[in-house]
Amino acid sequence: MKRKRTNRNFFNGGPRNLLIGVLIIFMLILGLSQLTNYARQVNQVSYSTFIEQVKNNNVKSVHVDDSDVYGIYSNGDKFETVIPNNPKNWDLLEKHKVDVVVASNAGKVNMWYFLPLLILLGGIFGFIWFFMRQARGSSGGGGGPNIFSMGKSRAKMFMPSTIKENFNSVAGAVGAKEELQDIVNFLKNPEKFKRLGAKMTRGILLVGDPGNGKTLLAKAVAGEANCPFFSISGSDFIEVFVGVGAARVRDLFAQARKHAPSIIFIDEIDAVGRHRGSGLGGGHDEREQTLNQLLTEMDGFQTKGGSVIVLAASNRPDVLDKALLRPGRFDRRVDVPYPDLESRKQILHLHSKGVSIDETVDLNKIARGTPGFSGADLANLINEAALIATNRDAKKVTVEDFEEARDKVTLGKESKTMILTDEERKVTAYHEAGHALIRLLLPDVSDPLHKVTIVPRGRALGVTHSLPEKDKYTDSKDRMIALVKSCLGGRAAEEIVFNTLETGAYSDFLKATDIVRRMVCLFGMSDDLGTVVYRQQQGDYEYSQKTAERIDAEVEHIMRDCYKGALELLRVHRDKLDTLAVTLLEKETLYAAQVYELLGIEPRVDHRFTVQN
Numbered sequence: 290m291k292r293k294r295t296n297r298n299f300f301n302g303g304p305r306n307l308l309i310g311v312l313i314i315f316m317l318i319l320g321l322s323q324l325t326n327y328a329r330q331v332n333q334v335s336y337s338t339f340i341e342q343v344k345n346n347n348v349k350s351v352h353v354d355d356s357d358v359y360g361i362y363s364n365g366d367k368f369e370t371v372i373p374n375n376p377k378n379w380d381l382l383e384k385h386k387v388d389v390v391v392a393s394n395a396g397k398v399n400m401w402y403f404l405p406l407l408i409l410l411g412g413i414f415g416f417i418w419f420f421m422r423q424a425r426g427s428s429g430g431g432g433g434p435n436i437f438s439m440g441k442s443r444a445k446m447f448m449p450s451t452i453k454e455n456f457n458s459v460a461g462a463v464g465a466k467e468e469l470q471d472i473v474n475f476l477k478n479p480e481k482f483k484r485l486g487a488k489m490t491r492g493i494l495l496v497g498d499p500g501n502g503k504t505l506l507a508k509a510v511a512g513e514a515n516c517p518f519f520s521i522s523g524s525d526f527i528e529v530f531v532g533v534g535a536a537r538v539r540d541l542f543a544q545a546r547k548h549a550p551s552i553i554f555i556d557e558i559d560a561v562g563r564h565r566g567s568g569l570g571g572g573h574d575e576r577e578q579t580l581n582q583l584l585t586e587m588d589g590f591q592t593k594g595g596s597v598i599v600l601a602a603s604n605r606p607d608v609l610d611k612a613l614l615r616p617g618r619f620d621r622r623v624d625v626p627y628p629d630l631e632s633r634k635q636i637l638h639l640h641s642k643g644v645s646i647d648e649t650v651d652l653n654k655i656a657r658g659t660p661g662f663s664g665a666d667l668a669n670l671i672n673e674a675a676l677i678a679t680n681r682d683a684k685k686v687t688v689e690d691f692e693e694a695r696d697k698v699t700l701g702k703e704s705k706t707m708i709l710t711d712e713e714r715k716v717t718a719y720h721e722a723g724h725a726l727i728r729l730l731l732p733d734v735s736d737p738l739h740k741v742t743i744v745p746r747g748r749a750l751g752v753t754h755s756l757p758e759k760d761k762y763t764d765s766k767d768r769m770i771a772l773v774k775s776c777l778g779g780r781a782a783e784e785i786v787f788n789t790l791e792t793g794a795y796s797d798f799l800k801a802t803d804i805v806r807r808m809v810c811l812f813g814m815s816d817d818l819g820t821v822v823y824r825q826q827q828g829d830y831e832y833s834q835k836t837a838e839r840i841d842a843e844v845e846h847i848m849r850d851c852y853k854g855a856l857e858l859l860r861v862h863r864d865k866l867d868t869l870a871v872t873l874l875e876k877e878t879l880y881a882a883q884v885y886e887l888l889g890i891e892p893r894v895d896h897r898f899t900v901q902n
Contacts, residue, residue, distance in 0.1 A: 461632025500665030534579030701747020723782025
């Protein structure tokens with residue numbers, strides 16, 4: 290297959306290059322005009338000066354054109370002037386033996402006056418010719434946008450021979466691949482479905498958080514079906530000029546039909562598919578016209594000799610227009626969730642190919658210690674571990690590198706320039722000890738402790754990190770209350786020990802408040818407000834001001850109860866709080882097994898990749 294030549298033209302730069310071109314033309318015209326006057330070297334003189342020079346015998350010859358006189362001095366200099374119609378002038382010229390030439394005005398044109406105009410017209414026509422030539426070239430060669438190709442689709446076309454991905458390239462996502470297999474079978478053998486009168490859906494919406502492989506799944510479908518693949522982002526349709534987006538949609542589907550059977554993949558479709566009527570102005574008019582055209586193209590379109598399947602990806606399906614999700618358009622929704630334990634194992638093994646990893650590294654254990662990681666997070670984890678090993682000139686990536694990489698990804702990079710005073714270190718130690726101890730004292734409802742440290746990472750002075758024992762798909766009120774108490778444990782420890790209030794608990798309050806508000810508004814975990822969902826949609830609250838006041842009061846009530854519970858737990862176990870804080874000041878970082886042994890508490894699951902001594 291021949292590579293498509295990219296036509297790089299002057300207009301790829303947009304209005305800036307166009308303005309520069311116009312300025313260059315005018316500068317050339319001005320320069321040519323100045324050069325013309327310079328070449329002529331004509332001096333403008335007054336009539337009195339002319340008569341005086343004639344009387345002094347300094348004028349050699351003159352060329353008279355009506356009242357205009359062009360002459361040459363005796364020394365060769367040129368001049369020009371205007372004389373009145375006076376017969377005595379002729380006598381004076383004859384008396385001083387000046388060579389006189391009288392021009393005829395019949396049919397005469399002075400080129401000096403028309404030269405700038407001719408140059409201007411020539412420049413304009415040349416510029417237009419160049420513009421048209423480049424526009425024709427770019428429209429035929431797939432070049433950059435210009436006024437003649439603005440309505441052309443910006444989708445990138447991948448032929449089957451260039452698509453290397455298939456379902457084997459996608460680790461995990463078993464459920465999503467099973468649903469998409471129907472599309473592959475339909476593109477490979479449409480007659481199989483027509484035999485019983487089945488009609489395959491033409492629109493599939495991939496829904497999931499960023500980094501879970503929506504785009505990779507779409508490409509894998511094209512690779513499995515061995516058909517052309519058109520990829521475009523939702524924002525590529527939108528332009529400042531109204532109507533351009535709709536034209537690009539038409540052009541995209543026209544290209545896809547020519548290469549049918551084919552697949553169109555629209556990434557981040559929420560950029561163009563949001564609810565209509567959500568705003569006013571030209572920008573919204575352009576987006577809505579583009580959406581209307583997309584709805585029209587998807588509604589039961591047919592192609593001869595094949596079919597066009599539309600895949601789209603979004604992590605905000607709640608904002609999409611209802612007409613886009615109705616049967617006949619995107620009537621199949623494929624969820625691409627965060628990978629479970631088995632999927633994380635497959636992803637880690639896939640991305641570890643080509644990375645020199647030590648034999649002692651157990652990727653299965655790493656998978657157990659990374660719940661909530663997306664596929665992109667896991668790939669980044671392996672890369673970060675490899676970078677850490679490279680920086681210390683190691684021959685292979687070890688478990689310590691993976692441990693440091695996970696801390697860097699989840700907690701932030703260790704800050705070596707942040708120097709705390711002894712008092713700040715002590716407050717931080719008790720703050721983190723408060724978080725950790727409450728998690729240990731509520732073992733049945735809180736996630737197991739992983740590590741606690743007072744080494745600054747990112748913007749945090751210290752971190753208490755925990756990891757769940759297994760993947761969880763639901764949560765209970767008791768577990769959420771325990772998490773809130775753990776968040777408030779840092780402030781509670783500060784109040785008990787120092788009887789003061791510090792600013793370091795801001796992020797803890799933010800997280801705790803969010804949990805409690807979701808409990809009250811979304812999960813029906815409030816005795817006062819009951820099992821009613823109070824939500825905000827499209828900027829509008831679906832409840833009254835009086836209800837909002839009740840919600841605020843209930844959130845405050847639960848937060849106060851949790852804070853009181855945290856204070857009671859830490860006061861009862863003040864000895865353990867002191868022991869943990871003092872040890873933290875000494876060692877700075879403690880892993881879960883060390884904390885269990887230090888406080889004499891029954892150990893739980895250890896999420897370290899290796900045993901720390």
